[in-house]
Amino acid sequence: MNPRIRAGLAGGIFGALITLISVDQVVYLAGMLAGTTAGMMVAYMEPQKKWLDGLRQGIQAGLLGGLFIVIAKLLRAILINPLIGDSTDLGGQFMLGLNGLVIATIISAIFAVIATLPRPQDLIGRYAMVAILTLIYPWIDQYFQYRFMGEVIPVLVFVLMALGLNIVVGYAGLLDLGYAAFFAIGAYATAMVASPHFGISLSFWLVIWIAAAVAAIFGVILGAPTLPLRGDYLAIVTLGFGEIVPIAATNLDTFSLSILGFKVIDNINLTGGPKGINPINRPYLPGIGAFQSSQPIPWYYLILIIMIFSIFFILRLRNSRLGRAWTAMREDELAAEAMGINIVKTKLLAFSMGATFSGFAGAFYGSYISAIFPESFRFEVSVMLLCMVILGGMGNIPGVILGGLLIQFADRLFLPQLSNMMQSIISSPQVQLPSSLSFLHELSFASDFRLLLFGITLVVMMLLRPEGLIPSERQRMELHADEEPVVEQQQTEVYTARNQETV
Amino acid sequence: MSENLLLKATGIVKQFGGLTAVNNVDFNIPRGSITSLIGPNGAGKTTFFNMITGLYVPTSGTIVFDGEEIQGLKPDAVTTRGIGRTFQNIRLFAHMTALENVLVGQHCRLHASLLGILALTKKVREEEAAAHKRAQELLEYVGLGRSRANELSKNLPYGDQRRLEIARALATNPKLLLLDEPTAGMNPQETDDLTRLMRKVRDELGITVLLIEHDMKVVMGISEHITVLDHGAKIAEGSPEEIRNNEQVIEAYLGRGAAAHGKGGRQTAATGLRT
Numbered sequence: 001m002n003p004r005i006r007a008g009l010a011g012g013i014f015g016a017l018i019t020l021i022s023v024d025q026v027v028y029l030a031g032m033l034a035g036t037t038a039g040m041m042v043a044y045m046e047p048q049k050k051w052l053d054g055l056r057q058g059i060q061a062g063l064l065g066g067l068f069i070v071i072a073k074l075l076r077a078i079l080i081n082p083l084i085g086d087s088t089d090l091g092g093q094f095m096l097g098l099n100g101l102v103i104a105t106i107i108s109a110i111f112a113v114i115a116t117l118p119r120p121q122d123l124i125g126r127y128a129m130v131a132i133l134t135l136i137y138p139w140i141d142q143y144f145q146y147r148f149m150g151e152v153i154p155v156l157v158f159v160l161m162a163l164g165l166n167i168v169v170g171y172a173g174l175l176d177l178g179y180a181a182f183f184a185i186g187a188y189a190t191a192m193v194a195s196p197h198f199g200i201s202l203s204f205w206l207v208i209w210i211a212a213a214v215a216a217i218f219g220v221i222l223g224a225p226t227l228p229l230r231g232d233y234l235a236i237v238t239l240g241f242g243e244i245v246p247i248a249a250t251n252l253d254t255f256s257l258s259i260l261g262f263k264v265i266d267n268i269n270l271t272g273g274p275k276g277i278n279p280i281n282r283p284y285l286p287g288i289g290a291f292q293s294s295q296p297i298p299w300y301y302l303i304l305i306i307m308i309f310s311i312f313f314i315l316r317l318r319n320s321r322l323g324r325a326w327t328a329m330r331e332d333e334l335a336a337e338a339m340g341i342n343i344v345k346t347k348l349l350a351f352s353m354g355a356t357f358s359g360f361a362g363a364f365y366g367s368y369i370s371a372i373f374p375e376s377f378r379f380e381v382s383v384m385l386l387c388m389v390i391l392g393g394m395g396n397i398p399g400v401i402l403g404g405l406l407i408q409f410a411d412r413l414f415l416p417q418l419s420n421m422m423q424s425i426i427s428s429p430q431v432q433l434p435s436s437l438s439f440l441h442e443l444s445f446a447s448d449f450r451l452l453l454f455g456i457t458l459v460v461m462m463l464l465r466p467e468g469l470i471p472s473e474r475q476r477m478e479l480h481a482d483e484e485p486v487v488e489q490q491q492t493e494v495y496t497a498r499n500q501e502t503v
Numbered sequence: 504m505s506e507n508l509l510l511k512a513t514g515i516v517k518q519f520g521g522l523t524a525v526n527n528v529d530f531n532i533p534r535g536s537i538t539s540l541i542g543p544n545g546a547g548k549t550t551f552f553n554m555i556t557g558l559y560v561p562t563s564g565t566i567v568f569d570g571e572e573i574q575g576l577k578p579d580a581v582t583t584r585g586i587g588r589t590f591q592n593i594r595l596f597a598h599m600t601a602l603e604n605v606l607v608g609q610h611c612r613l614h615a616s617l618l619g620i621l622a623l624t625k626k627v628r629e630e631e632a633a634a635h636k637r638a639q640e641l642l643e644y645v646g647l648g649r650s651r652a653n654e655l656s657k658n659l660p661y662g663d664q665r666r667l668e669i670a671r672a673l674a675t676n677p678k679l680l681l682l683d684e685p686t687a688g689m690n691p692q693e694t695d696d697l698t699r700l701m702r703k704v705r706d707e708l709g710i711t712v713l714l715i716e717h718d719m720k721v722v723m724g725i726s727e728h729i730t731v732l733d734h735g736a737k738i739a740e741g742s743p744e745e746i747r748n749n750e751q752v753i754e755a756y757l758g759r760g761a762a763a764h765g766k767g768g769r770q771t772a773a774t775g776l777r778t
Binding site for chain 2: 313316317319320321322324325327328331332334335336337338339340341342343349
């Protein structure tokens with residue numbers, strides 16, 4: 001298929017899905033996302049040298065994507081809005097759709113034109129563009145009154161954790177099914193030193209480092225017993241740790257320790273048990289004051305800063321002798337050892353570095369929610385994080401971010417919205433459900449179909465694109481080495497260029 | 504004499520359960536030599552190799568390398584002390600580029616600490632730049648030009664993969680280079696090139712080479728010193744000339760009949776060993 005049509009389709013379907021389930025103003029956001037997707041994809045699949053070609057290509061892909069949004073808007077106006085009592089003014093809805101189309105086209109064109117710049121300007125331009133969109137998002141949200149910020153922030157916390165898990169699973173190849181344990185440890189460490197629970201209240205700016213350090217230490221403690229294990233066995237042990245930590249947190253509300261008959265610690269409430277610990281102190285900045293849950297913007301920028309900082313250091317790790325040792329270990333542990341790599345040290349460093357970023361996430365999450373419960377760190381969280389890494393592309397930072405954003409937004413915004421819409425359709429007076437379908441009233445799409453949808457997504461991904469949405473160059477070459485030799489040639493060149501940058 | 508030995512193994516025994524794979528072998532590698540370890544399949548050559556490199560711990564016996572006992576050390580510790588190796592069935596890091604493979608080989612010679620890496624200090628940057636430069640030089644040294652440096656190692660032709668493995672082993676800065684059947688599966692042209700490379704490594708870099716090899720032409724052509732194992736025991740050692748005329752060796756390779764056949768048989772056997 002023509003790359004322009006493919007890119008337009010991808011962006012369009014994305015935008016249309018959002019448009020279909022959302023109220024009027026979200027069409028601008030749908031346009032932005034559709035344009036970004038279409039522009040980046042078309043520039044990647046069909047690289048152009050001249051900026052005019054890029055412009056043409058970007059506009060074409062963007063227009064196609066925008067068309068989907070217009071159609072989706074009209075469909076919604078005709079089919080759905082009458083049922084749920086939303087606007088049925090076709091002209092107005094069409095105009096909104098057109099607005100979405102214009103935004104999609106402009107943004108797609110900008111991305112496509114940027115991609116025609118010589119390297120490395122094209123990369124800088126692309127990242128700058130993404131950065132601008134990310135930075136102005138809170139104002140878009142406020143202006144159009146989306147009220148998505150409350151969901152966007154936890155989404156970013158999870159993306160940060162996925163980045164940490166990517167070190168363990170993607171770089172070092174250690175399948176960790178209990179990664180949420182480190183999230184819990186980071187959050188509990190925060191709660192213990194920054195809440196009335198023990199009467200200690202250190203500043204958040206110090207606590208976040210304490211949480212990261214504690215998580216890193218636990219990374220080594222929990223990593224050590226797994227050292228002799230590989231593959232499946234390792235996964236099972238980490239699964240065990242993932243279960244132990246929340247259960248321990250539930251039960252450590254009465255903690256006693258006696259050594260040789262002497263009670264060293266007598267009945268201390270360590271974790272608050274099933275009720276958890278709250279309230280946890282909020283960060284304080286001069287000029288802003290203490291962060292409030294009603295004002296999401298400072299939180300948004302704080303988590304962004306933590307993420308950028310994390311990515312920066314993860315990249316340094318990856319391009320170092322340690323990062324190479326992780327990859328070598330993943331490829332062939334025995335050969336790596338014969339090349340002078342200390343497996344014990346390298347594995348433990350992978351576990352503790354991975355845990356560190358989870359510690360940051362835990363500290364942030366704890367003080368954002370201002371309360372923590374053992375329930376928040378269950379096995380499900382570990383599995384979801386793993387899905388994020390796999391969906392996006394193991395071992396590749398942009399892939400992991402994309403996978404994380406998709407899964408988390410689907411889970412926190414898309415499905416609940418879809419579910420609300422379905423409920424309002426079912427309960428609208430125009431819809432007469434036959435009695436055999438009345439069970440639909442009790443179905444909540446978000447919670448009941450969530451895991452099913454994840455399951456289906458994973459199965460489809462594994463069958464069609466096992467390397468993830470944006471695979472690392474390595475993975476892609478591994479899985480599709482026989483196909484498209486020309487493309488592979490280009491990829492090798494990209495790889496060359498990247499390597500030279502590192503030099 | 505003993506100060507001229509780079510490696511001195513004494514009374515090496517390795518048992519796997521009830522099976523004795525290597526039985527009371529004494530083995531010396533003179534400094535600066537090219538030494539070969541030969542023997543029929545299953546003679547215990549690779550087991551012996553793996554004991555030197557730390558993959559197996561000998562049941563008994565001592566291995567002294569450069570004045571230090573190394574038996575029972577972990578493979579990475581052995582490599583750090585100066586023994587580099589290749590594998591019988593190539594074990595490159597398949598999805599890393601040729602250059603990255605060689606960089607991994609330098610791992611134990613680089614010193615960047617975790618904090619240094621995170622802070623990306625000037626020292627770490629310089630070390631990385633030097634490591635990349637050296638990796639390029641090593642690739643060129645073994646005959647893989649710049650054009651191959653950024654190919655994934657699994658996409659390289661077979662002969663180049665063998666060379667890359669040698670480059671990777673050289674990157675560990677070894678005093679002793681262990682090559683496990685480096686010419687297996689190569690055509691005569693590639694074999695000749697590789698033989699030249701081995702000699703070059705010894706002559707130019709002063710690295711002692713220990714070779715396991717089945718190709719008698721290579722072994723006889725390049726070695727100064729040959730040890731023959733059969734059924735886990737050492738049956739002969741000496742110069743190529745001595746080995747070529749050793750009854751026991753001929754017997755081990757060609758069976759009792761050939762050796763007992765007298766002069767004619769011996770002639771055939773010797774020709775066999777010579778080719």
